[in-house]
Amino acid sequence: MSSLSNFKKSALILMLASSLAACGDNDNSDPIEDQEPVVVVEPEPVVYEFTITFSNLTAGQPLSPLSVIAFDETPPWKFGETASVGLEMIAESGANEEYLSDENALASVSAEGGIGPGETTSVTLLVDAQDVLNLSFAAMLGNTNDAFTGLSSVDVSTLEVGSSISRTTPAYDAGTEANTETADTVPGPAAGGEGFNEIRDDIADMITMHPGIVSNQDGLSTSALGAELKFDNPVSKIVITRTQ
Known part of the structure; x- marks a missing residue:
C-alpha cells in the first residue's frame, strides 16, 4: 500500500513539473522584447490667436508701440497701485522690453x-488656451513726462472665433516722474529730453488719471510743450478680435 501511495505522489510531481515546463516554454516563445511598444500620442495644444x-x-x-501681455490672474499694472519698473520704462521712454518680460x-x-495722431496699427498675439485668460495693454503718450494709455485687464476667456471686443482708453499718469514738461525731461519729438530715469x-x-x-x-513758461499737444479722453481705441 505504501509503495502505491509513493508511486502516485511521484506521478503527481512529474505531472506538475511537466506543466510548469510547458508554461515556461510558452513564455519564452513570446518574449516581452518582441512585443510592439505602445506609443502614447500627446494631444496637440490648442492655440488662441x-x-x-x-x-x-x-x-x-x-x-509708443503698443505692448500686449496675456495673463491668467495677475495683471502687469493696476489703477491706484505703484507702477512696476517695466511700466515706468514705457511711461517715461516708450521702451517696452522690461514690461513684456x-x-x-x-x-x-x-x-x-509708434503710432502717430489719427493713425491705426495692428498686432497679432498667439497664446495657449487657458481656462482663465486676460489681456493687458500699455503705450506711452510720447510728448509727456510719464503719461500712458491702455487697459489693465480684459477677459477674453470666452471670446469666440470671429468675435470682437472694443474698448476706448484714457490717459493715465504712471506716478513715477513729476509733470514738469521741461525740455530735459520730456523724451518725445517736441522736446527730445531724457527718457527713463530710475x-x-x-x-x-x-x-492715477492723468x-x-x-x-x-x-x-507754464518752463514747459517745452505747446497747446497743440493737449489731449482729451479717450486717447486711443483698442479692438480685440479672436481669429483662431
Whole structure:
C-alpha cells in the first residue's frame, strides 16, 4: 500500500513539473522584447490667436508701440497701485522690453513701431488656451513726462472665433516722474529730453488719471510743450478680435 501511495505522489510531481515546463516554454516563445511598444500620442495644444487693432485718437500726441501681455490672474499694472519698473520704462521712454518680460505673462507681443495722431496699427498675439485668460495693454503718450494709455485687464476667456471686443482708453499718469514738461525731461519729438530715469520724483508714486498737460501757452513758461499737444479722453481705441 505504501509503495502505491509513493508511486502516485511521484506521478503527481512529474505531472506538475511537466506543466510548469510547458508554461515556461510558452513564455519564452513570446518574449516581452518582441512585443510592439505602445506609443502614447500627446494631444496637440490648442492655440488662441488674437488680432488687436490700436487707434490713436489724439490730435497731436504720438503713442509708443503698443505692448500686449496675456495673463491668467495677475495683471502687469493696476489703477491706484505703484507702477512696476517695466511700466515706468514705457511711461517715461516708450521702451517696452522690461514690461513684456513680466513674470506672470503667458505670452506677450509688441507692435512694430509708434503710432502717430489719427493713425491705426495692428498686432497679432498667439497664446495657449487657458481656462482663465486676460489681456493687458500699455503705450506711452510720447510728448509727456510719464503719461500712458491702455487697459489693465480684459477677459477674453470666452471670446469666440470671429468675435470682437472694443474698448476706448484714457490717459493715465504712471506716478513715477513729476509733470514738469521741461525740455530735459520730456523724451518725445517736441522736446527730445531724457527718457527713463530710475529716480522717482512724483510724490504720488502710484497710477492715477492723468491731469493733462499745461503747456507754455497756458501759463507754464518752463514747459517745452505747446497747446497743440493737449489731449482729451479717450486717447486711443483698442479692438480685440479672436481669429483662431
